[in-house]
Amino acid sequence: SIPLTFFAGIGGASKAGVLVKGSNYLETLAQTRYVVFDKTGTMTKGEFALSGIHHAVIPEEELLAYAAYAEANSTHPISKSIQEAYGKVIDGKRIKAVEEISGQGVIAQIDDTKVMAGNGRLMKTHHIPYQECSGIGTSVHIALNDQYAGHLLIADQIKESAKAAIQELKKIGIKKTVMLSGDREHVAKEVGKTLGIDVLYSELLPKDKVEKVEELLASKDAKAKVAFVGDGINDAPVLSRADVGIAMGVLGSDAAIEAADVVLMDDDPLKIAKAIRIAKKCIRIVY
């Protein structure tokens, strides 16, 4: 049977904006020693702003328009920033077909032009030579009818409380913090260094993130639990795989909220340590 205190614990946690889906997750949270994060939307704001257009072989406005059309149906934060930079209404009739490739980008048919918009991996997969850009930010490379046409550089910002959030985790006895990112190595490194994260992996696909969590699960002792924290966008598989999956921000996708064991009502990363603290306190009262 479940001690009543667990219900009180779950109730108390929910008042603090921490929704726990079952008393067993309070126990797992209390035993968490490894915290693994996603970068975009978890440690960074996930609000990208266009900072430049580079190596364009057609007028920049046209390149941006192609990107905006190709990305029009994507819910990725990158797409939102491109729509904002474009600033014009999309004529949906011009979008003949579109496919989103998780962790890479989109391929769309706009009128009679095949538009690819995404990262270096997407270009490599389709054997399109591309220009890398050393600026800080994420590049969205554009290819038109399989010819490289230039790229947009868009930058995100680290959340104000992210550094304190990592320090808090150390204070409450977390052994290791790990960041898993689909972004380019130099962008991920910049964030990891600024925040003081112990272990960093970049250029990962959603399935690689699952693999990294599995490696960690296999290498540690059974009592030390692994939490994964993500904002939702294509994180559902890794949220389910960790001992405790934590979805952050109520705006996260429905799939993520469903896959998660704990949902944080706002997107403040300080809430991660807070959730673990509440769980520990509750467990101490029970036993």
Ligand code: ADP
């Ligand atoms: P993260 O691990 O940082 O949360 P994602 O897994 O969501 O990132 O995406 C990884 C990378 O894939 C992004 O940094 C971006 O380069 C590329 N990408 C994903 N979705 C899109 C999209 N809709 N348009 C362009 N690029 C995208």
Ligand code: MG
């Ligand atoms: Mg993500």
